[in-house]
Amino acid sequence: MLGGTFDPVxxxxxxxxxxxxxxxxxxxxxxxxxxxxxxRATPGVSARDRLAMVAAGASDTPGLIVDDREIERDGPSYSLATLESLRAEYGEHARLVMAIGMDAFRHLAEWYRPEALFEQAHVVVIERPGSSFTPSAALTALIEPRRCDSIESLMVKPHGGFLHLPLPNPIKVSATELRERIDSGRSIRYLVPEAVERLIVQRGLYRHGGSAGR
Structure with a gap:
């Protein structure tokens, strides 16, 4: 599971x-x-538009599934409810992973029932170069008893572990900067997939007075 507002993807x-x-x-x-x-504040662009952008971007990429279960659920999009839904779908023995970025990781101890997340899945933090920080005491207490030193040790169990995972080709792109670029008429070419750019233009997304908030 890799969740987010994808605003835009x-x-x-x-x-x-x-x-x-x-x-x-x-x-x-x-x-x-x-x-x-x-x-955080609910994005100005509707969830359906954001879902459409993710579907356009992921397209037929092997292994990627565009998931609308949080859009179909009322109330705040709590990760725990999503993991519980995935666990019910895949069964108690499946190895489930919730991947989060460093910005989300900083606040993990403040999430809704953070300990319960580990009862449903492993938590993997996707590392970016230069994004280290000093964790709070609450965050340290949450992750240290669950820390794994390798992918192999993480995957021994279906849930309960924690791992930092550096990716081989981290790409630093800011969704905030993309929104600003679109609103000011600057190019986002090669920062989003072509199909996503086309959808943004067709629907007038992120333009002042466009379809935001539909």
């Missing part, structure tokens, strides 16, 4: 999903689009 998201799938030898990666993020 870009090559950094998609390349990370592909490399996550390869590095952990996963059968598939669910790209889960948040409807209502619990810890």
């Amino acid at each position: 870009h090559i950094g998201h998609l390349r990370s999903a592909v490399e996550l799938c390869e590095a952990l030898a996963l059968d598939r990666v669910h790209l889960v689009v948040n409807r209502q993020p619990p810890h």
